[in-house]
Amino acid sequence: MASLRSWLSIPRGSHFSLANIPFGVISTASSSTPRVAVAIGDHALDLEAFAANNGFSGLSTIQPHQAVFSQPSLNAFAALGRPIHSVVRKYIQTVFSVDTTYPDVLKNNSALQKQALIPLKEIKAHLPFKIGDYTDFFAGMNHAYNCGVIFRGPQNALQPNYKHLPVGYHGRASSVVPSGTPIRRPNGQLLLDPTAEKKVPTFSPCKKLDIELELGAFVCGSNKQGVPIPIEEAEHNLFGVVLMNDWSARDIQAWEYVPLGPFNAKNFGTTISTWVVLADALEPFKTKGLENDSEVLPYLKEKDEKTVYDINLEVDLKTSSGNTTTVSKVNARNLLWSFPQMLAHHTITGCPFQPGDLLGSGTISGNSPAEYGSFLEQSNNGKDAVTLGGGEKRTFLEDGDEVTIRGVCGTDEEALVGFGECIGRIEPALTLSFA
Amino acid sequence: MASLRSWLSIPRGSHFSLANIPFGVISTASSSTPRVAVAIGDHALDLEAFAANNGFSGLSTIQPHQAVFSQPSLNAFAALGRPIHSVVRKYIQTVFSVDTTYPDVLKNNSALQKQALIPLKEIKAHLPFKIGDYTDFFAGMNHAYNCGVIFRGPQNALQPNYKHLPVGYHGRASSVVPSGTPIRRPNGQLLLDPTAEKKVPTFSPCKKLDIELELGAFVCGSNKQGVPIPIEEAEHNLFGVVLMNDWSARDIQAWEYVPLGPFNAKNFGTTISTWVVLADALEPFKTKGLENDSEVLPYLKEKDEKTVYDINLEVDLKTSSGNTTTVSKVNARNLLWSFPQMLAHHTITGCPFQPGDLLGSGTISGNSPAEYGSFLEQSNNGKDAVTLGGGEKRTFLEDGDEVTIRGVCGTDEEALVGFGECIGRIEPALTLSFA
């Protein structure tokens, strides 16, 4: 892809090149009401201010809808549909292009630049959507296999349903937080000796606090209850993608999850990156996912082979002593199921969706330990400690650990399509007087 | 409890006696904007109209908050907290009392009666809350035991965790619908022969469509992420209770649920009754639940022994030929865990709640087949058909079947605290061109 050049100075290596134009919700010290923005280089373009000052004078299709940019979430913008997202993104690319056909809109309008182009350092990025429902899938087959080996051995590592449907569970929408929000270590019930015959739980702070390296996809479409979204239409219902860390309490999960699945192990916090990369921006980076050697049912069959994204993901762990180690590097293509397949499966019963609903991919792991997206896998469920850069060791997360996920598409340093960062730092568990 | 008498004619046996005063959201043909109301006898009192016409002149505490009654949901009213719900309910009881101290408000105000007292036949009752998150528990121990016997035999019927924590799973908030909404039979993956060694799913309309007789509790409080709600405060965070039918696709569930729990089997529709009975109105009907012979951890320990409700529940099945049979009668006390325990457990990790969040009790079953709250139990997973009144038989639900749940507290026909009805009728599955 030839890189687009901008009259605005965009640092080499920026995640937010002109090829990207991700959407988010921001506020500033001087204007604390959250509103819609895009990120470009080291700046956010405040779309409320941009729209109010005739920024969209060259794009008549958006003019009747400009109120969406004054909303405190992307839900209303997303609901306009992918053709609108597409023209708005392209228009903004044109406005920032070095040879823009609309020079008076922003390039030669220093007053509006001053008002609407805000250094990213000066903004607060909020949760981009009001999330109605959140579902987390389990489509990272290497992760599913590795966990299966840990808990059941290699013979039965993958369950019989795994290759026939995207396994998932309903998550807790209220617990999804934007990058940077501290994560408190949860308390709960766990078994100190899971192998003991008599199962008596102990109340304790989680001792196996883990990450899950995932992608999240926001839905922009909706369907009437009772009416599925066909697979070939599923993609038109996807707004864009974020990085996701599905913090997980492995010991709480092991005790609670039979027979209805993970619950408290997953509802204390899920962190997402704050800039949503549009499905359109990811289009050039589509690639083939993991091979499914089972025949899938027609409602899950996709025409195109390229259904997942070529995104280079990495996870950094910074300990409270200040040492930072990259603990995982893996490509996001390591998925057996695509987001359109997840949406088609989720709605095949008629389950209704609304703009702002969130789908998690499941943990993304590659084939070697350096590519594993969780400490459960990296430490073999706590048996083998991982050695960090400064010589410290980890099986699971300790208090004060800060985890940063990064993700980026492409190699042209002037045309990267990146996700920024998804960060969370572990705070000590509360000491509870009543427990 | 001595019955309160009203100047308004309230039919004997009405679920909505003066002792009740349940809250809901209504609209009418002439005024289609949903707003808040209470039910009393055969009428709804439109609280928006009531408030606008000085109805609350005798209750100064609510006056600054009257806008809550113009909302299309109870969320804002609920957020005012239980002390406010309590005084509003008591004030309305006083206004309707035969010897009311506020006769000019409504008793002698025929103009306002005409405007604000609407026959229930003429109103449409909406979903009472905008539901942020919905969680379904599994606290009906007899049901859990019966299901365990069906799937694992009597030795291991209850899982080791069952008596130590209220097992639950996150549900799909978007799929909760008000009483009367038709329920479409879902399509999905199922195993035609679950015992076959090779597991190859078939795409099919659900063949084991079932009901689950439950209670739902709406939350009115909120907690900051990371900060649990202690058990002794949990009850103050509960707004009120509805009847719930958690429609379930047993065959879809059997194939999909390992290892992350029920998913598509539960997300096509959950029906609730539309009038929310306040926790205050249920206070006189508190009773002891099922005995827990395990020692529970301190964070789940309640001071009072009476933590669940004495509600007589029944389930009617009307077939498309018009025959109606009462298929189940059971008391709601058949729960091992109370709603306060569910909320304390759910938040022990710091999981955040908002007003309008919904908790399902889990299926309520007694000890004999006539008291079972699902067809799974009544038919022993399809093995033994249930004979209905007209001679028809059922293992699971057929298209055109209409299920009605009723629930009522008390025996004084002039002071019942009832829930009205929770109704749903099964529509045939869609025939899908793409599947």
Ligand SMILES: [Ca+2]
């Ligand atoms: Ca996950």
Ligand SMILES: [Ca+2]
């Ligand atoms: Ca249920």
Ligand SMILES: [Mg+2]
């Ligand atoms: Mg989570």
Ligand SMILES: [Mg+2]
């Ligand atoms: Mg349901």
Ligand code: NI
């Ligand atoms: Ni007040």
